[in-house]
Amino acid sequence: MAKNHIQNDPFQNQNGPFCVYRTLIEACSDIPIGRERRGEGNSGWSNEREEMGICLTWKDVWVTASVGKNGSKSILEGLTGYAKPGQLLAIMGPSGCGKSTLLDALAGRLSSNTRQTGEILINGKKQALAYGTSAYVTQDETLLATLTVGETVHYSAQLQLPDTMSKKEKKERADFTIREMGLQDAINTRIGGWGVKGISGGQKRRVSICIEILTRPGLLFLDEPTSGLDSAASYYVMSGIASLDKKDDMHRTVIASIHQPSTEVFQLFHNLCLLSSGRTVYFGPASAATEFFASNGFPCPTLMNPSDHLLKTINKDFDQKHMFEIAFLFYQVNELNSGGAETIPTEEVIRILVNSYKSSEMNQEIQKEVEVLSEKDTTATNTKRKHAGFLNQCFLLTKRSSINMYRDLGYYWLRLAIYVALAISLATTFYDLDKNYQSIQVIVESSFLMFVSSFMTFMTIGGFPSFVEDMKVFERERLNGHYSVTAFVIGNTLSAIPYLMLVSIVPGAIAYYLPGLQKGFEHFVYFICVLFSCLMLVESLMMIVASIVPNFLMGIITGAGIQGIMMLGGGFFRLPKDLPGPFWRYPMFYVAFHRYAYQGMFKNEFEGLRFTTKDGGSYITGEKILRDTWQVNMSYSKWVDLGILLGMIILYRVIFLVNIKTTEKLKPIIVSFMSSSGATKRKMQIMQNPNATPLQQVQVV
Ligand SMILES: Nc1ncnc2c1ncn2[C@@H]1O[C@H](COP(=O)(O)OP(=O)(O)O)[C@@H](O)[C@H]1O
Ligand SMILES: [Mg+2]
DSSP states (O other): OHHHHHHOOTTTOSSSTHHHHHHHHHHHSSSOTTSOTTSTTSOHHHHHHHHHSOOEEEEEEEEEEEETTTEEEEEEEEEEEEEOTTOEEEEEOSTTSSHHHHHHHHHTOOOTTEEEEEEEEETTBOOOOOTTTEEEEOSSOOOOTTSBHHHHHHHHHHHHSOTTSOHHHHHHHHHHHHHHTTOGGGTTSBOOBTTBOOSOHHHHHHHHHHHHHTTOOSEEEEESTTTTOOHHHHHHHHHHHHTHHHHHTOOOEEEEEOSSOOHHHHTTOSEEEEEETTEEEEEEEGGGHHHHHHHTTOOOOTTSOHHHHHHHHHOOTTHHHHHHHHHHHHHHHTTOOTTSOOOOOHHHHHHHHHHHHHTSHHHHHHHHHHHHHHHOOOOOOOOOOOOSOHHHHHHHHHHHHHHHHHHOIIIIIHHHHHHHHHHHHHHHHTOSOOOBOOHHHHHHHHHHHHIIIIIIHHGGGGGHHHHHHHHHHHHHHHHTTOSOHHHHHHHHHHHHHHHHHHHHHHHHHHHHHTTTOOOOHHHHHHHHHHHHHHHHHHHHHHHHHHHHSSSHHHHHHHHHHHHHHHHHTTSSSSOGGGSOTEETTEEHHHHOHHHHHHHHHHHHHHTTOEEEOTTSSOEEEHHHIIIIISOOOTTSOHHHHHHHHHHHHHHHHHHHHHHHHHHHHHHHHHHHHHHHHHHHHHHHHHHHOTTOOHHHHHHHO
């Protein structure tokens, strides 16, 4: 029964009810169905329009994800389609059908555990999207919680728009976009997050969209831009996006995955890609989709939103509940006797639709269109976008980051409070250290210094969650090409310095003077400098960790582990000469920054001092204590130790920079390598699969 059904191609029937379908498609698409597209039907204007923008075509795209050991799961199965300038393509389907994955594949952002095969062409060429050519609004909002809506958009405008625009023009553009997204009332409200109430989820979505459309990118990917919005807001947001073209006369390509469009929003779509479990149920003009469903026996009931109908028909997650309904419509339309088979599982409905689409004339047309578009030799518009100059970026990022650090209590303020409390505790427990020589006394004093330079700095990882939030924002902005990595590192470093100074000076002063360490100001300055360097080093170390480890809990554990190992190898718990050779002495003793901090602080404290011995008759010099008791390398001054610490800060920040840059460069190479090996594997799998449809076999073999 189903077989007969599939062979009934609606397009073949010129006189039947399906001629309505054809007229409808022709009316809604600028391409006449079944005619040569490049011929008479196309005006020169339309061609010119397409030349200006970015044309994206994809052919037989498969994406598989590796799950567990040797297991893999197909997420997308042989999708073909196109997106043209001046058009809005909507990707729809039940959740988990692969909408986000398709967007990621098209934007070249698939995660590394996935493999992709098939051809994705940008303006007829296989090329990576240059940073900044496209903008991608992801499903999860990553915004700085402490900034207001206005600040977020304004900073973004200053950063992203080129220096050829004046500051005022940038501000105007930002204000205009804020109004366009209906955010003018929330302009002074903070974004919020992490338990701090701010704007609503829907407003956050709109802020994310706002930031990405500021530069009017030629290619715009939106992953569920309307979730969290009510139907009116959804309509305004979507129509705002769809009408961007009209405002600056540049024809952009918009691809959006949409969850639940209202009828009005649905009417804004030019093309619709309907997916179910990674397969194409329908690709073509949005307005012809209901007709396609109707022609296959699933007509949209009157007064029902077409998109609701489409999604309901192909949602098999709750099969038991709506099998009957579909069956009813299906059998009614086909004038069949439903007595024998009362239900039709959604799995079967999907199979019917998928196969019907495959053999439809619509599919042939789409394939042809993809061919035509991929052959098109355009002078690629895929050029890098210009943004603010490097110095301007550094300045803006420093400013933005300073504001964020100032407002985020967890970044430095909480640490300052805890450090002051700790410093008071330290100062009182070690109050008024005795300067008479007793070996135990020296050890007590050294322990104090050790505590300050390692345990106190260790707690700097407390600011890690805030930094991770920063990093998330950075990653999103970086992927969309808002600014350079170097500008981010410089901005973060410069903005952190004043706060770290504060965190080292205030508790440092309390902890330094009460126990009665060496009085000279120079000694105090040195002590603060080492404390500051250690704090900065721990922060830099955590930056490196954040760029490697995926989440903050794992990051804290990793960071704490690394520091624990470094402390052990620093030459305090075991004296340098007693450290076991492999690993602990070479290289740990040289790599661990704690060693330079301990030795510098010890030199700072003991050098130049003379301790009276127990009997009071003779003296013992600080240098002797350093050499004999702590085995400190006395061949260079304490300032060299500080110099090494400062050098390490720069080194750590450079490692972070290089790490991000290499990941960016290597990731596409690894993904393409994995894809090519994945392709061979898939060929074998399909050839072994007796159920594979003829179409797949033709394409693959
Ligand atoms: N990197 C991945 N590894 C494993 N499975 C994945 C990965 N990405 C997506 N998936 C799976 O693929 C399916 C489709 O995901 P997604 O594209 O996010 O769906 P949608 O956006 O349509 O809700 C889901 O079942 C999801 O679990
Ligand atoms: Mg999704």
